[in-house]
Amino acid sequence: MTSASSGKNSDSEPDRDQIIEQYYRKHSRELWALFYAMCSDPERAYDAVQESFLRYYDYKGEPVRDLRAWLLRVGQNWLRDVARKKSNSCRLLPGLDDFAGQRDSAEEMLELSERQAQVREALSVLNEDDRKVLVMKYSMDWSAAQIATVMDCSPAAIDMRLSRARRRLAEILVERGFDHE
Amino acid sequence: MNDNFNTNRASSRMPSDDQMESLLRDFFRLEVPADLKQPLRRNPSATAAAATLALAPDHHVEQLRPRSVRFVGVTASVAAMALAMLVLVSRNHEPLENGSGFAGGDTNPPATTPDHDNPMLVSPQGDSSTSTQVIGPDGVTLEEIDPIELHPQN
Numbered sequence: 471m472t473s474a475s476s477g478k479n480s481d482s483e484p485d486r487d488q489i490i491e492q493y494y495r496k497h498s499r500e501l502w503a504l505f506y507a508m509c510s511d512p513e514r515a516y517d518a519v520q521e522s523f524l525r526y527y528d529y530k531g532e533p534v535r536d537l538r539a540w541l542l543r544v545g546q547n548w549l550r551d552v553a554r555k556k557s558n559s560c561r562l563l564p565g566l567d568d569f570a571g572q573r574d575s576a577e578e579m580l581e582l583s584e585r586q587a588q589v590r591e592a593l594s595v596l597n598e599d600d601r602k603v604l605v606m607k608y609s610m611d612w613s614a615a616q617i618a619t620v621m622d623c624s625p626a627a628i629d630m631r632l633s634r635a636r637r638r639l640a641e642i643l644v645e646r647g648f649d650h651e
Numbered sequence: 652m653n654d655n656f657n658t659n660r661a662s663s664r665m666p667s668d669d670q671m672e673s674l675l676r677d678f679f680r681l682e683v684p685a686d687l688k689q690p691l692r693r694n695p696s697a698t699a700a701a702a703t704l705a706l707a708p709d710h711h712v713e714q715l716r717p718r719s720v721r722f723v724g725v726t727a728s729v730a731a732m733a734l735a736m737l738v739l740v741s742r743n744h745e746p747l748e749n750g751s752g753f754a755g756g757d758t759n760p761p762a763t764t765p766d767h768d769n770p771m772l773v774s775p776q777g778d779s780s781t782s783t784q785v786i787g788p789d790g791v792t793l794e795e796i797d798p799i800e801l802h803p804q805n
Binding site: 491523585636 | 675686
């Protein structure tokens, strides 16, 4: 994976900033997907992405060999801390603001919001590996081969896991009275 | 029979693979924060601090005057305090010097009482020179002739 070193003098700061910006543009969505698989909360996963990058900005320690692994670890630790504090705040669904202009009525918005919440809850019931493959497949649009490199298994195993995770999710949704029509 | 009916109903309600694909794609299209497409936002606290500084520049300037101005102000107030102390001290000392309660006022001193200048000191042995002095028109003196006898009261 991409590596980046931490600059120690002021001359290298702009270069380092550019590297971080580029890395953010390229990998923030993947990090978000992985964090989302951990917490099932889109906003919190986004905050974890921000937090891990901001901490890397301030980081003055040893050069980081694997930036992705470093960011993942920082974000994961941050998510654990937040989960311990149990700071559940009322948040609007991200993405719905963009969608609002295209919808006619408040009822449609409400219905959409409820559907999102139902799927999110069902996803949170799945085990983390099942959730991870679904998130990578459908939020990143990754192939089985790409997911396999992250999950450290074969693409065939990923296909099987994907199929099983979809079925399990469908069962949970049906159990909870989800109307897919 | 009843179980089979429920199972059939559940399986008929079960979404197909295609429906699940579509559902999951729609779900994640809305779930991914739009902010992820934006550039990385820097430290929000630093931005807030900058905004605060930008909002109150006049107040800031007013508080941080140049050092020379502050020095002159402090010196002036110290000098004023020293002058006030000097005036107070000189007012307290003036009556002792000229016997007047009013500094620089009436130059004629008021009649001084002997008590003020010579405080009355009474000796237990008495003052022989003054006790025999006649203090009244009928020749009464302060000299004590008879001893005073004290008896406890019942």
